[in-house]
Amino acid sequence: MFELKEDERLDYLLAEELRIIQSPSVFSFSLDAVMLARFASVPKTRGSIVDLCSGNGVVPLLMSARTSVPMIGVEIQERLYDMAVRSVLYNGLHMQIQMVNDDLKKAPERLGKEKHTLVTCNPPYFLTPSTNEMNVNEHLAIARHEIMCTLEDCILSSSQLLKQGGKAAFVHRPGRLVDIVALMRKYRIEPKRIRFVYPKAGNKEANTVLVEGIKDGAPDLKILPPLYVYNEKGEYTDEVRTLLYGDEPPFLRR
Numbered sequence: 563m564f565e566l567k568e569d570e571r572l573d574y575l576l577a578e579e580l581r582i583i584q585s586p587s588v589f590s591f592s593l594d595a596v597m598l599a600r601f602a603s604v605p606k607t608r609g610s611i612v613d614l615c616s617g618n619g620v621v622p623l624l625m626s627a628r629t630s631v632p633m634i635g636v637e638i639q640e641r642l643y644d645m646a647v648r649s650v651l652y653n654g655l656h657m658q659i660q661m662v663n664d665d666l667k668k669a670p671e672r673l674g675k676e677k678h679t680l681v682t683c684n685p686p687y688f689l690t691p692s693t694n695e696m697n698v699n700e701h702l703a704i705a706r707h708e709i710m711c712t713l714e715d716c717i718l719s720s721s722q723l724l725k726q727g728g729k730a731a732f733v734h735r736p737g738r739l740v741d742i743v744a745l746m747r748k749y750r751i752e753p754k755r756i757r758f759v760y761p762k763a764g765n766k767e768a769n770t771v772l773v774e775g776i777k778d779g780a781p782d783l784k785i786l787p788p789l790y791v792y793n794e795k796g797e798y799t800d801e802v803r804t805l806l807y808g809d810e811p812p813f814l815r816r
Contacts, residue, residue: 564652570645572652575620577808578627580653582620583645591620593791593802594733594770595684599624600805601757601772602682602731605631609679612636612723614666614716619646621682622659631679635661636669638710667715670722681720681730685713687738713738714745721749724777729754731774739771752779757786762793 566572570585584590599621604611609631613621616635625633637643643663650659664672713734720730730751734742736758743753752775759770768788793799798806 564648575623577804577806578624580623580626581649582623583618583649583652585645589618589639589642589645591617593806595620596624596805597759597770597772597789598682598684598731598733601733601755601774602680603729603774604628605679607631609728610634610677611680611682612669612673612678614669614681614683614719615685615711616646616661617642617684619649619659619661621684623649623653623655625682626653626655626658630658633659634673635659636664636666636673637661638663638665666711666719669719673723675722676725678723678725679728681723681728682732683716683720683730684733685711685716687735713741717742717745717751718749721751721777724751726778728777729774730777731772733770733772736768736771739773742771742773746773746775751775751777752781753783754779755784755786757789759789759791761791762799763790 566583568585569587570583572581573584575582582591595617602625604625606628607630611622611625611629611631611633613633613635616622616637619635622633622635635646637646640663643661646661650656650661662672716732724730730746732742746753753773754776755774757772758768759772760768789801790799791802
């Protein structure tokens with residue numbers, strides 16, 4: 563029998579017509595995860611996908627509407643892993659999506675080296691702060707700070723998981739872009755596509771960056787058009803509304 567635990571709630575993934583378990587005190591996905599799932603070059607019918615730092619499994623769930631290939635989500639926090647497993651079961655996707663409760667640094671040995679077609683990763687954005695600066699909520703601290711893994715760990719494991727010609731997609735903060743590109747090249751993932759995300763048109767600085775590369779790919783970087791989250795009225799832009807809700811507005815769905 564399906565049941566929610568403690569302060570969990572069952573939210574909608576509207577564009578995919580799926581449901582996902584969330585918790586305000588443990589983990590709730592952000593727009594960054596949605597953008598990553600849409601940005602990544604998802605194989606349709608052949609290959610396999612690994613999602614690192616999978617949290618409550620939101621990225622594999624979002625990608626499931628675009629592909630029939632097997633997917634594996636890797637999450638180190640047992641509570642988040644449990645939420646992801648139950649979300650996958652609730653949506654009847656357990657034959658396609660497998661969740662693994664483990665350290666992503668162990669993923670290549672456990673899931674197979676140079677085997678997978680796509681790796682996605684929404685890593686912790688911030689360096690580990692001093693104890694008095696760290697979030698007192700352990701779940702949120704681990705999700706946001708490089709406590710259990712570093713950016714280099716994420717990119718190294720991604721490279722080890724990917725077969726030659728496979729793709730890796732990351733979402734992060736623009737301030738780490740130089741580090742991301744340098745580490746991708748260090749570990750044989752050639753950056754191919756970059757897209758900057760701005761809160762709204764006219765903002766001088768982007769606050770999110772999406773990067774995709776190909777393992778052992780040839781140099782040929784494309785900077786894609788910017789993505790704006792809000793319009794001048796403070797509402798989601800048409801593109802972001804489509805990312806979240808699909809082509810049909812949710813209030814017209816039956």
